[in-house]
Amino acid sequence: MRRVDMVLSEKGRERLYLLGKSWIFLFLLGEAVIFSFIGTGFFSAKNFQNILVASTTILLLAAGETFVIITGGIDLSVGFVMGLFCVISAKIIVSLQALGFSPVVSLVVSIAGTLLLGLLPGLLNGVLVAKLRVPPFIATFGMYGIAYGLSEILCNNVPIAGLPSLVGFIGNGYLLYYLPGRGFTWFAPPEGLGRGEVRALLALFPNVFLFAILVVLIFAFILSRTQFGQHVYAIGGNIDAARRAGIPVERDLIRVYMISSFFAALSGVMYTLRFVTGRADAGSARMLDSVVAVVIGGASLYGGTGNMIGSIIGTLVIGVLETGMVNLGLPTYNKYVYVGVILVLAVLIDQFFPEMVRKGE
Amino acid sequence: MAYSHFGYGQRFAVQLGRNWVALFLVILVVLFSFTGRGFFSPKTLNNILLTSSPALLLAAGETFVIITGGIDLSVGFVRGLISVISAIIMRDLYARGYSPSFCIPLGIVVGLALGLLPGLINGVLVARFRVPPFIATLGMYGVANGFALRFSKGFPITFLPPEVGQIGNGFFAYFLPGRGLSFFARHADIVEGEMRNLIGIVPYAIVVVAVLLLIFAFILSRTQFGQHVYAIGGNIDAARRAGIPVERDLIRVYMISSFFAALSGVMSTLIFSIGTHTQFSASLELFAIAAVVIGGASLMGGKGSIGGTTLGVLVLALLEIGFLMSGILPFYRYIAVGTILIFAVVIDQTFPEIIYE
Numbered sequence: 001m002r003r004v005d006m007v008l009s010e011k012g013r014e015r016l017y018l019l020g021k022s023w024i025f026l027f028l029l030g031e032a033v034i035f036s037f038i039g040t041g042f043f044s045a046k047n048f049q050n051i052l053v054a055s056t057t058i059l060l061l062a063a064g065e066t067f068v069i070i071t072g073g074i075d076l077s078v079g080f081v082m083g084l085f086c087v088i089s090a091k092i093i094v095s096l097q098a099l100g101f102s103p104v105v106s107l108v109v110s111i112a113g114t115l116l117l118g119l120l121p122g123l124l125n126g127v128l129v130a131k132l133r134v135p136p137f138i139a140t141f142g143m144y145g146i147a148y149g150l151s152e153i154l155c156n157n158v159p160i161a162g163l164p165s166l167v168g169f170i171g172n173g174y175l176l177y178y179l180p181g182r183g184f185t186w187f188a189p190p191e192g193l194g195r196g197e198v199r200a201l202l203a204l205f206p207n208v209f210l211f212a213i214l215v216v217l218i219f220a221f222i223l224s225r226t227q228f229g230q231h232v233y234a235i236g237g238n239i240d241a242a243r244r245a246g247i248p249v250e251r252d253l254i255r256v257y258m259i260s261s262f263f264a265a266l267s268g269v270m271y272t273l274r275f276v277t278g279r280a281d282a283g284s285a286r287m288l289d290s291v292v293a294v295v296i297g298g299a300s301l302y303g304g305t306g307n308m309i310g311s312i313i314g315t316l317v318i319g320v321l322e323t324g325m326v327n328l329g330l331p332t333y334n335k336y337v338y339v340g341v342i343l344v345l346a347v348l349i350d351q352f353f354p355e356m357v358r359k360g361e
Numbered sequence: 362m363a364y365s366h367f368g369y370g371q372r373f374a375v376q377l378g379r380n381w382v383a384l385f386l387v388i389l390v391v392l393f394s395f396t397g398r399g400f401f402s403p404k405t406l407n408n409i410l411l412t413s414s415p416a417l418l419l420a421a422g423e424t425f426v427i428i429t430g431g432i433d434l435s436v437g438f439v440r441g442l443i444s445v446i447s448a449i450i451m452r453d454l455y456a457r458g459y460s461p462s463f464c465i466p467l468g469i470v471v472g473l474a475l476g477l478l479p480g481l482i483n484g485v486l487v488a489r490f491r492v493p494p495f496i497a498t499l500g501m502y503g504v505a506n507g508f509a510l511r512f513s514k515g516f517p518i519t520f521l522p523p524e525v526g527q528i529g530n531g532f533f534a535y536f537l538p539g540r541g542l543s544f545f546a547r548h549a550d551i552v553e554g555e556m557r558n559l560i561g562i563v564p565y566a567i568v569v570v571a572v573l574l575l576i577f578a579f580i581l582s583r584t585q586f587g588q589h590v591y592a593i594g595g596n597i598d599a600a601r602r603a604g605i606p607v608e609r610d611l612i613r614v615y616m617i618s619s620f621f622a623a624l625s626g627v628m629s630t631l632i633f634s635i636g637t638h639t640q641f642s643a644s645l646e647l648f649a650i651a652a653v654v655i656g657g658a659s660l661m662g663g664k665g666s667i668g669g670t671t672l673g674v675l676v677l678a679l680l681e682i683g684f685l686m687s688g689i690l691p692f693y694r695y696i697a698v699g700t701i702l703i704f705a706v707v708i709d710q711t712f713p714e715i716i717y718e
Contacts, residue, residue, distance in 0.1 A: 074495075128707075132707055132710070133710060134703060135706065138654060138702060138703065141647060141651065141699070142699040145696060145698045145700075146700065148695045149692040149696035149699070152690075152692035153692050288499060295496060333510030333511050333515070334511070336503040336504070337504050337511075339503045340499070340501065340503025343496060343499060344500035347492050347493070348490060
């Protein structure tokens with residue numbers, strides 16, 4: 001077998017190494033370019049924003065999952081924890097409204113309460129994993145069952161309806177609206193639009209995605225720039241060494257699982273805002289997608305590697321694929337095959353490509 | 362271990378820690394026989410065994426994988442894929458005028474043979490390309506799901522030959538009070554009113570499952586290959602140094618797992634007379650893994666047995682049917698399963714250790 005270093009010069013090898021590191025970004029670009037050429041209306045500000053909004057669930061779940069996977073764990077509960085808090089947030093709004101509170105008050109209380117309660121499953125997962133040494137797969141799978149059962153009981157197996165229209169106004173609204181000739185307005189389109197004007201209206205920055213990406217970027221900062229973030233990598237790299245180095249492994253692990261369930265709860269709230277309903281199965285299909293996004297983004301399930309930017313790109317790879325295929329009118333079942341193949345390819349490339357190149361050094 | 366130095370009390374405690382699942386199973390049976398009406402009847406027993414047989418097959422295959430320290434997430438969708446494929450073969454050949462005695466066996470055989478393929482791919486990825494089992498089988502999970510949806514167009518496959526259901530739901534013997542036993546087929550000229558009293562004894566499906574479980578329990582516990590499986594899970598590097606053909610054995614293990622998944626799929630086609638593929642697979646693979654772990658296996662590998670897995674599956678099936686018969690909402694079952702799973706691992710990890718200390 002001819003080795004790469006015999007064929008390539010020093011510079012070429014370096015480039016190839018970079019390619020192996022950042023191929024997933026190129027893959028995403030390739031995806032976008034292909035769909036722009038063969039899809040109709042794919043290349044438009046509106047469609048790109050649609051992709052971002054549609055990816056919000058995976059993005060938030062993947063952000064939390066990134067922390068867990070970097071520690072070498074896994075959180076299987078995020079999908080149903082998301083469903084649980086989707087139901088809880090909707091239920092709080094409905095019950096507060098029934099008590100006579102205004103929509104604004106009930107919405108604010110619901111969001112704050114849900115996010116606070118959202119730390120609980122993570123606390124339980126974290127204690128089980130860190131203190132009782134239950135394997136993460138088992139602890140979070142137990143929580144998967146508990147969260148699903150609880151949410152179905154809470155909503156009696158019927159999606160929660162009867163939410164105020166304010167919820168949908170925020171969830172499906174945009175930060176900025178631009179009407180050619182009439183300028184910008186904030187939060188709501190200008191009033192009294194004609195039919196032609198509605199079509200010309202350009203909505204920018206969807207609220208839901210904007211808020212989600214803001215939180216994700218804050219946690220990206222925490223992961224890459226704080227001491228806690230370094231601890232997360234250290235725990236995933238070698239947990240015994242981390243313990244010997246005086247890192248409070250148990251406390252940090254519990255925090256990591258709480259971050260993951262916080263993101264799941266946030267994702268549940270966002271779902272309630274967007275679809276104006278509380279569903280127990282809101283995130284059931286998205287749990288594995290989020291793991292896939294993190295792994296495509298360069299994390300290893302053995303822990304120690306991964307980063308938030310990678311996870312965001314991984315999320316977009318899935319989001320662009322989904323939206324692009326719907327756009328082309330292709331049946332969605334192909335998506336499952338492609339995502340599965342991309343996942344395995346991602347790991348194969350990560351394992352062999354850089355090593356093959358590095359061997360020449 | 363200085364096990365023989367222990368007093369009776371300590372020995373009892375160790376045995377309890379090891380066999381608590383069996384004890385738990387007995388407690389569940391007693392509990393449900395109080396709360397559920399008509400729990401103690403041959404019909405309920407048959408029901409429990411029939412509901413658990415597809416899960417039992419998935420869990421048996423998963424046991425091999427988990428003992429090697431791996432995991433197979435694809436079994437739920439491989440089951441669905443093979444169920445759909447075998448049903449399509451039976452339907453299409455039957456529609457072209459072939460006799461049921463030709464198209465049913467063909468559907469079964471082709472389904473089982475194709476069922477080895479996902480395992481081969483998983484095994485090669487895990488053993489030769491060192492892809493983590495979680496990833497390799499998660500990839501197969503997506504691929505199998507996609508193909509099953511493509512073949513079935515998202516709908517169950519119907520219009521199978523009517524004999525399919527007779528095989529899947531048949532019994533070795535039927536007992537009708539007042540008219541005695543009849544073997545393999547129902548009593549001739551049975552009247553509508555008598556149907557209700559008819560008792561089926563020993564369903565085919567359960568016999569097939571039981572025989573296969575015994576064979577593979579034997580393979581796991583008594584053959585060299587079985588020892589290799591444990592050795593790989595205990596310490597894969599040591600196993601390699603000891604000259605065990607780790608790659609070949611790992612590939613076989615994943616093929617066993619997907620063979621069992623395929624068998625489960627074929628069996629569900631036979632029992633329900635339709636090729637079913639549930640989207641999201643109803644989390645079948647996760648319940649199979651739960652059963653294996655409740656049965657005493659460790660996800661770190663090296664531990665587990667077919668007997669333990671059988672107990673684990675029975676616990677889950679008993680919970681399902683017992684809750685149903687006691688009028689408890691089915692959602693409580695998920696909470697119960699989650700809690701038991703966590704408890705199982707906590708008990709396995711802490712209980713024997715506390716005693717040894």
